[in-house]
Amino acid sequence: MSRQLTAKGHSTRARIIEGAAAVLRELGVAVVTLEDIMARTRTSKSQLFHYFPAGKDELLLAVAQFEADRVLDDQQPHLGRLDSWAAWQRWRDAVIERYEKQGDQCPLGALFFQVGRSTPGARAIVVELLRRWQESLAEGIRALQAAGRLPAEVNVEQRSAALLAAVQGGVIILQTTGEIHHLRAALDQALADLRGGAEQRVRG
Amino acid sequence: MSRQLTAKGHSTRARIIEGAAAVLRELGVAVVTLEDIMARTRTSKSQLFHYFPAGKDELLLAVAQFEADRVLDDQQPHLGRLDSWAAWQRWRDAVIERYEKQGDQCPLGALFFQVGRSTPGARAIVVELLRRWQESLAEGIRALQAAGRLPAEVNVEQRSAALLAAVQGGVIILQTTGEIHHLRAALDQALADLRGGAEQRVRG
DNA sequence: CATAGTCTGGACTGACCGGTCCATTCCAGG
DNA sequence: CCTGGAATGGACCGGTCAGTCCAGACTATG
DSSP, X not given: XXXXXXXXXXXXXXXXXXXXXXXXXXXXXXXXXXXXXXXXHTOOHHHHHHHOTTOHHXXXXXXXXXXXXXXXXXXXXXXXXXXXXXXXXXXXXXXXXXXXXXXXXXXXXXXXXXXXXXXXXXXXXXXXXXXXXXXXXXHHHHHHHHTTSSOTTSOHHHHHHHHHHHHXXXXXXXXXXXXXXXHHHHHHHHHHHHHHHHHHHHHO | OOSOOOHHHHHHHXXXXXXXXXXXXXXXXXXXXXXXXXXXXXXXXXXXXXXXXTOHHHHHHHHHHHHHHHHHHTTTTGXXXXXXXXXXXXXXXXXXXXXXHHTTOOHHHHHHXXXXXXXXXXXXXXXXXXXXXXXXXXXXXXXXXXXXXXXXXXXXXXXXXXHHHHHHHHHHHHHHHSXXXXXXXXXXXXXHHHHHHHHHHHHO
């Protein structure tokens, strides 16, 4: 990281990250070169190394963080307010829509596979993202419990972990096959089971 | 593909694929070079191009097919005989064990990201793998129905799709975080829900 | 307006790596 | 045992690309 950045510097740095993210989504991390990023962001090589002294890896890591932040942001405000079945449904719709739009581009997953194994930082970004994601889901389940819509015996930890896995699995299948069907099935089934289990308990 | 392969030729070709698969699992597809594969398999560059005339991509594709075949094989015989709850549990154990052993190496996923977007063949391999995988799960659910352990109204298609997504999600989380917890939670929850829904129906 | 530090341009380099080529050895069939 | 095709070894090539370097422009601050 550079020591001193002027306002102009900050905006250039941000422009590089956003442009790099865009070109990464289009071309894929395996193919992308610094030249591609330079062309897209209208910067020179010396600028790239000025703002990311450690080179390509540091830049890719910054892009990974940028993309990771977007993942949860794109699910708001629904993800942060899962206190009714209707809210869960809205969240489900938001997830479907977001990934339907994104299609088979996997900015974060691809980034992870590229930088991942080598750089510990990349793994940390993804781990933190998943942790916060699951925590939001767990919070939502607890909110349902608090509202009396789910029995207290529901295993929040296992439910939220399974829910997160369902989403991840649906997404990865979308990205490999191009079909959103599995994501939809996984989400609908998981929510139906969550609700079904509740009704079963409530009635019994 | 070469025209004529002697017995020796076949064994060398197989040796290359297996060695390449091993070194790919260790180093990751983004880093691996032909030199690495040559060193591991004790072959020369001319051999690589003799057996895979189209070069690195063709070799990686062959490795992808090799790995894809292993995925389902490793779940047998359980995956092919899901006709009782005990059988499903044995399958679940086999999956957990297989991926626990594999850890955070993702031979197939990584391969897909490398060759995937560019080569249509790679996507076809993964699509076919997922299709057969889900079909086996659907078959298992139908077997439970036939045995009277699940009501006929169970949506086989959605259940099997969600089940596949659960496994995939658990695996991808294992590979990014190194923790097998989510895979376990996803499988256990999915099976519990499948069974729970059944009991609910049977009792009601 | 002086100047020091930031910002930008772009030529250059050096290493790496996929792929080619030719020479040599091996081996199966006649 | 001859011979043609398969199998192998390894030198060499050419392109690519991350990273370096220096020169010059811009700008904030005193």
